[in-house]
Amino acid sequence: MAHRAGDPVLNEDALLGVYKPAAPLFEGGEGSWLIDEDGRRFLDFTSGIAVTSLGHGAPEIREAALAALETGLLHTSNLYRTRPPRELAMALTAKTGLDRVFFCNSGGEAVEAALKFSRRWAGTEEGARGRGFVALRGSFHGRLFGSLALTDRPAYREPFEPLMPGAHFVDPDDLEAMDRALDPEAVCALILEPIQGEGGVRPLPAAFLRQVREWTRERGILLIFDEIQCGLGRTGYFTAHEQAGVRPDLLTLAKPLAGGLPMGAVVMTEAVAGAMQPGDHGTTFGGGPFVASVALAVVRRLGDPDFLVDVRAKGARLRQGLETLRARHPRRIREIRGEGLILGVEVSGEAAPVVEAALDRELLLVGAGPKTVRLLPPLTVNDEEIDLGLERFAGALLDTEDSHG
Numbered sequence: 008m009a010h011r012a013g014d015p016v017l018n019e020d021a022l023l024g025v026y027k028p029a030a031p032l033f034e035g036g037e038g039s040w041l042i043d044e045d046g047r048r049f050l051d052f053t054s055g056i057a058v059t060s061l062g063h064g065a066p067e068i069r070e071a072a073l074a075a076l077e078t079g080l081l082h083t084s085n086l087y088r089t090r091p092p093r094e095l096a097m098a099l100t101a102k103t104g105l106d107r108v109f110f111c112n113s114g115g116e117a118v119e120a121a122l123k124f125s126r127r128w129a130g131t132e133e134g135a136r137g138r139g140f141v142a143l144r145g146s147f148h149g150r151l152f153g154s155l156a157l158t159d160r161p162a163y164r165e166p167f168e169p170l171m172p173g174a175h176f177v178d179p180d181d182l183e184a185m186d187r188a189l190d191p192e193a194v195c196a197l198i199l200e201p202i203q204g205e206g207g208v209r210p211l212p213a214a215f216l217r218q219v220r221e222w223t224r225e226r227g228i229l230l231i232f233d234e235i236q237c238g239l240g241r242t243g244y245f246t247a248h249e250q251a252g253v254r255p256d257l258l259t260l261a262k263p264l265a266g267g268l269p270m271g272a273v274v275m276t277e278a279v280a281g282a283m284q285p286g287d288h289g290t291t292f293g294g295g296p297f298v299a300s301v302a303l304a305v306v307r308r309l310g311d312p313d314f315l316v317d318v319r320a321k322g323a324r325l326r327q328g329l330e331t332l333r334a335r336h337p338r339r340i341r342e343i344r345g346e347g348l349i350l351g352v353e354v355s356g357e358a359a360p361v362v363e364a365a366l367d368r369e370l371l372l373v374g375a376g377p378k379t380v381r382l383l384p385p386l387t388v389n390d391e392e393i394d395l396g397l398e399r400f401a402g403a404l405l406d407t408e409d410s411h412g
Contacts, residue, residue: 030366031043031044031047031049031366032044033049035063036051036059036062036063036064037062037063037064038062038063038064038385038387039051039062039063039384039385039387039388039389039392040063041063041371047369048369049366049369049370049371050369050370050371050392050395050396050399051063051371051384051385052370052371052372052382052383052384052396053371053372053373053381053383054263054383054384054385055262055267056236056262056373056383057204057236057237057241057262057263057349057383058262058263058266058267059263059266059267059385060239060240060241060263060266060305060309060385060386060387061263061266061305061308061309061385061386061387062385062387062388063385065266065387067266067304067305067307067308068266068267068301068304068305070304071300071301071303071304071305072297072300072301074300075091075296075297075300075301076297078296080296080297081295081296081297082292082295082296082297083295083296084291085289085290085291085293085294089295089296089299090296091296091297091299091300091303092110092294092295092296092299094299094303095108095110095294095299095302095303095306096108096110098303098306098307098310099260099272099274099306100274102245102246102306102310103245103246103254103258103274104254105254105255105258105274105275105276106275106276106277106280107274107275107276107277107279107280108272108273108274108275109124109272109273109275109288109290109293110270110271110272110290110293110294110299111270111271111272111273111290111293111294112269112270112271112290112292112293113261113269113270113271114149114235114236114259114261114262114271115149115150115151115154115271116151116271116290116293117235117259117260117261117271117272117273118148118149118151118153118154118157118198118233118235118259119149119151119153119154120273120288121196121198121231121233121257121259121273121275122140122153122154122157122171122196122198123153123287123288124257124273124275124279124280124282124283124288125140125195125196125229125231125257125279126138126195127282127283127287128195128229128278128279128282129195129196129229131282133227133278136191136192137190137191137192137193137194137195137228138173138194138195139172139173139174139175139193139194139195140156140157140173140174140175140194140195140196140197140198141175141176141177141185141188141189141194141196141197141198142157142158142159142174142175142176142177142197142198142199143159143176143177143178143179143199143200143203143211144159144176144177144178144179145159145179145203145206145207145209146158146159146176146198146199146200146203146206146233147159147160147200147203147204147205147206148198148200148233150163152167152170152171153170153171155167155170156170156171156172156174157171157174157198159176159206160205173194175188175193175194179199179211179215182215182218185219185222186222189219189222189223189226189228190226191226191227191228194228195228195229196228196229196230196231196256196257197219197223197228197229197230197231198231198232198233199211199219199231199232199233200232200233200234200236200237201216201232201234201237201247201248201251202236202237202242202247202345202346202349204236204237204349204375204381205236205375205376206375206376207344207351207353207375207376207378207379208344208345208349208350208351208375208379208381209344209351210344210345210346213250213251213252216248216251216253217251217252217253220253220254220255223256229256229257229279230255230256230257231255231256231257231258231259232246232247232248232255232257232258232259233259234246234247234248234258234259234260235259235260235261235262235271236262236349237349238258238260239260239262239263239264239306239309240263240309240310240314240315240318240347240386241263241318241347241348241349241383241386242318242322242346242347242348242349243315243316243318243319243322243346243347243348244315244319244347245309245310245315246258247346256275256276256278256279257273257274257275257276257279258273258274258275259271259272259273260272260273260274263305263309264302264305264306265298265299265301265302265305266301266302266304266305268297268298268301268302269298270293270294270298270299270302271293309386314386318347318348318386319347321348321384321386321388321390321393322346322347322348322350324390324393325348325350325382325384325393325396325397326343326345326350328393328394328397329343329350329352329382329397330343332397332400332401332404336404338355339354339355339404339408340352340353340354340355340404341353341354341355341378344379348382348383348384348386348388349381349382349383350381350382351375351379351380351381351382352379352380352382352400353378353379354378354379354380354404355378356378356407357377357378358374358375358376358377358378358379358380359374359377360407361380361403361404361407362374362380362403364402364403364404364406364407365399365400365403367403367406368399368402368403368406369399370396370399370400370403372400372403380400382396382400384396
């Protein structure tokens with residue numbers, strides 16, 4: 008039929024193409040598996056980029072969602088109080104040792120809120136006088152104007168400049184430069200990922216975290232830990248930073264928080280919270296009763312000590328398998344980085360062909376920079392699935408051996 012003026016344009020895919028989707032069309036999920044329209048089962052070692060930590064179709068999430076639907080409270084706005092976000096906030100403060108929580112809808116919003124809260128706190132009696140921020144080389148904090156300004160990806164930044172002013176980048180290996188950059192006359196906060204995810208799965212040493220904590224505390228500069236990808240059990244600990252024995256002033260969380268439903272959070276000290284006044288910030292949807300009910304079930308599972316011990320054991324099994332592959336293919340696998348079930352494999356040549364070859368073998372992987380393949384299986388993955396994932400990953404390496412640089 009010919010198109011007539013005024014008729015809507017029909018597009019077989021009306022989604023904005025900000026991502027390049029892989030070929031399969033998924034219609035179902037079960038545990039560590041996604042199922043496409045032809046019934047093929049793909050082993051999911053992406054977890055929706057560290058989101059579906061309890062796997063697909065998790066019973067805890069289903070039961071919490073159904074119970075929340077029965078109440079009839081999907082949304083009230085934040086003009087009114089409901090019980091689920093209050094209980095979730097109490098659970099998060101108990102687990103993190105921080106004092107107050109702000110809920111939003113995504114990781115990008117959580118980072119934006121943390122930046123806003125930091126500037127509001129700056130200039131208080133105990134705060135720094137600067138308004139700038141320090142971030143690390145290799146960082147990724149989001150794609151909004153504030154978070155993008157603190158993301159070290161020129162290709163992401165340049166089309167949208169000018170971004171938020173006052174952003175300064177420091178190499179995490181250069182402590183002298185960090186010492187100089189943490190000037191309370193110029194900056195109000197340092198933001199960092201304890202494990203840089205998009206930057207190649209690079210854990211920051213505990214000694215580094217302790218040193219910057221000491222400097223920021225001495226100088227009245229806030230310390231923000233962005234654990235949107237690496238937090239909430241992914242390392243085998245509830246927070247990725249806790250092994251370093253330090254505590255930030257603000258902690259951003261999102262991805263796995265509500266098990267696949269959109270939710271972000273900023274957890275903060277009482278001092279930061281006290282600087283905020285009614286009307287300084289807000290959200291219509293953040294912390295709604297339905298999504299908070301699901302998130303509470305997720306947090307209870309991810310915070311269970313026995314569950315976290317199991318995650319550490321699975322992470323050790325996966326890493327040992329990768330080390331075995333590296334011993335067999337030393338020229339193909341350059342380095343293995345990460346903790347728990349967030350692991351990065353730096354390969355010779357480009358990572359993208361390996362990811363594509365793995366897809367052909369019905370294994371879902373994701374890159375982390377040009378040369379690193381990221382493995383993010385559900386935290387509920389079992390030993391047989393880990394071994395199968397390693398077998399398929401080894402096949403993908405062999406499939407691309409002739410093309411690597």
